[in-house]
Amino acid sequence: MPKAIQSVELRNLLIEDYKELIKSMIESYPEMAESFWKEHQLQNLLEKFPEGQLVIVVDGVVVGSALSILVTEDFAFKTRNYKAITGNYTFSTHNPDGEVIYGIDVFINPKYRGLRLGRRLYDARKELCDQLNLKSIIFAGRIPNYVNYKDEITPKIYIEKVKRKEIYDPVLSFQLSNDFHEVRVLKNYLEGDIESQEYAVLLEWNNVYYDDSPKLINTQKSVVRLGLIQWQMRSLSNLEALFEQAEFFIDTVSGYGCDFALFPELFTAPLMADFNHLSEAEAIKELAKHTEAVKLKFQEFAISYNINIITGSMPLIENGHVYNVGFLCKRDGTNEMYRKIHITPNEIFYWGITGGDTIQTFDTDCGKIGIVICYDVEFPELSRLMADEGMNILFVPFLTDTQNGYTRVKHCAQARAIENECYVAITGCVGNLPKVNNMDIQYAQAAVFTPSDFAFPSNGIKAEATPNTEMTLIVDVDINLLKELHQNGSVRTMRDRRKDLYQLKKLK
Known part of the structure; x- marks a missing residue:
């Protein structure tokens, strides 16, 4: 952890964050140098769903992000690869009437890992899901440690071993610990993902407070x-x-x-x-x-x-x-x-x-x-x-x-x-x-x-x-x-004081 952190802020992404965001993304995914988001792509995403784009800022520096779109549950379950879910990276698949959040990216700069900042991003997504009265959060999670087992076991067995904590996977283990459950294995999901052998696990978190009948949601913490x-x-x-x-x-x-x-x-x-x-x-x-x-x-x-x-x-x-x-x-x-x-x-x-x-x-x-x-x-x-x-x-x-x-x-x-x-x-x-x-x-x-x-x-x-x-x-x-x-209240001690007779004030 960097020494003497002064401030940590979780907020919505701004297009002005782009340069710092990409710096952290490069450090997070050095093996995927050709896959970084372009500025016009993030601008497009912000125009479509600004509240769904989150960043973690430490001492004024963007060190992590969680990006997402809205889709229907049916579309999320039927779509089998990353290019299709993102509309060939144009986010044309975003549906304002969709009932689920689809997570398209989450990362934390390696220098800032160990502070549970990723968990904070996940919790913020869950809170957004609740505030917008959405049914669930769905995404396909990579399994980067699978490259070390690809010649020994199938992806299905690998996932079972991760669930039983016999194998540790830095992505899947984290997601399972955050109350996501697996739906199915996806083959050829993310082109060029050598670590995962292009496999991914479709995961879902259900919002137990989801209400089929739309109503206003009180977003202020009570x-x-x-x-x-x-x-x-x-x-x-x-x-x-x-x-x-x-x-x-x-x-x-x-x-x-x-x-x-x-x-x-x-x-x-x-x-x-x-x-x-x-x-x-x-x-x-x-x-x-x-x-x-x-x-x-x-x-x-x-x-x-x-x-x-x-x-x-x-x-x-x-x-x-x-x-x-x-x-x-x-x-x-x-x-x-x-x-x-x-x-x-x-x-x-x-x-x-x-x-x-x-x-x-x-x-x-x-x-x-x-x-x-x-x-x-x-x-x-x-x-x-x-x-x-x-x-x-x-x-x-x-x-x-x-x-x-x-x-x-x-x-x-x-x-x-x-x-x-x-x-x-x-x-x-x-x-x-x-x-x-x-x-x-x-x-x-x-x-x-x-x-x-x-x-x-x-x-x-x-x-x-x-x-x-x-x-x-x-x-x-x-x-x-x-x-x-x-x-x-039956009595109102704060309101019923006789300020015409007595008052209390600070001297400093």
Whole structure:
């Protein structure tokens, strides 16, 4: 992976992308030098079906693409070669009334493979299929590794072995893992494809939400899936061990389709064991030396697993001061920092931590969110100011050693959900950490809280984890329910404030 990626964007192809697109295509298909798309062909494709042409852009450079047309299901199943399906590369076969997307090209520049960008393109195609209320996605996939087995087995046996994972094929294995199923083997599909011996596998993905009766499709994401990580404090030999454990959880919640992964406050504390011979204040400063590496690794995870990651918190040294900070690592490759504003007496006494001075919300691909760290949730002014800016979900990474400390966080978080008409997600660390001073015991119970009205659980609790046990909590929250609540709730705390008597505003 190229070092220090700053941004990843998935968007529709523009004709201005042509030169960069071809550069990446040449690196992806060096053996097919005569088959690259010409500029006039892509212009023609964009005129016929602009929304079906997708690109992945990394730091301003086009590194991958997915191109497609619309056809009827009958045409897709009966047409046996690439030239015919594309109308001799003119795309005259595109049918605006077709009920299936036919994929005509997908590639990722080899330099950027391993970040699951191909999966992101496939997911975007599936989302487009759903938004346009289409029946399925169909395409013919190459089998480039077949050249190594052509003298031993038939294409049919080769495909069966790939399905059973006895053979790995870089194209077919990937497509099968993305829920496509094979329909038939096609012979003489792509002229000049020596690696596949001109064979291809006709594959299909069915849209289970397809509705025969046409209707308007709401393309705006309403349901957001949260993945809360209730982190077990344990001895860790080094930073790589922490990354391995963190990646396990990110992989897990990403596998369930989560939009966000939330880690607890100071979950990196086990790394202070190496500095236990120092004072608490010096140990936290040593821990702060890992913060930049943690941020960069979590940025990579966010891209690779296509998930927004809220990194809990960790110490950061700036201008001689120690701050308690975290990062929102977005799946587009960007990141933003947040700081703990209210510092507990314990943090000041043992670690000398300084409070931050910025109150902010964050724009994400799932709407506007807020993040406060632990003690901050006990101060209602912060989240109210965030709610005034349109926050829908408040995330609260916390660290509490005793049950009464947790009770403060829990009940204040519930209050924030009710008074600000938003969802509040909390998670903390559990277990014991005997070899780190001032971090001996932990108590936590991850949860998602809701407003209290008829559309929500009567107790205002959407879900809770098992207390003091390492686990994940995966929860769906519906943003449209908040919109309805704001306008038609039994009570409307955001609208009914007496601003003629009192007001709340930022000083900075």
